[in-house]
Amino acid sequence: MSDPTANFFEAIGRRGHIRLLEEATGTVRFDLEHDHEIDRWYLVIEHGDVRVSREEGGADCVVRISRATFDRIVTGRSHIYAAWVRNEMRTEGDVRLARFVQRLMPGPAGAHHPRDFARGRRRPA
Structure with missing residues (x-):
């Protein structure tokens, strides 16, 4: 059986350097x-x-x-910010770091980056 949480953290660990987190320092x-x-x-x-x-x-x-909520987030079936607003996720300490981590979470299945979407719209038909 696949473990979405372990897969998520292991993938991050393999990346080493993540440009989106260059302004962050902490644990x-x-x-x-x-x-x-x-x-x-x-x-x-x-x-x-x-x-x-x-x-x-x-x-x-x-x-x-909860592990179930986190699994939904890392598989793109839920959004971390929505879990925060619904009080399914709580943070203590430097909340700014949690906001940086939000950048690592996948979007919904089938979502496209806005720039990719815009490039596709500019192509001649």
């Missing part, structure tokens, strides 16, 4: 709640260089969310 801990347990994932960000860890430690920002 984000994700507390993913399920079956009366908590899975913890850490993102250590240093000016775009990203390392993923499962080691326990302090964090500048803590994101608490």
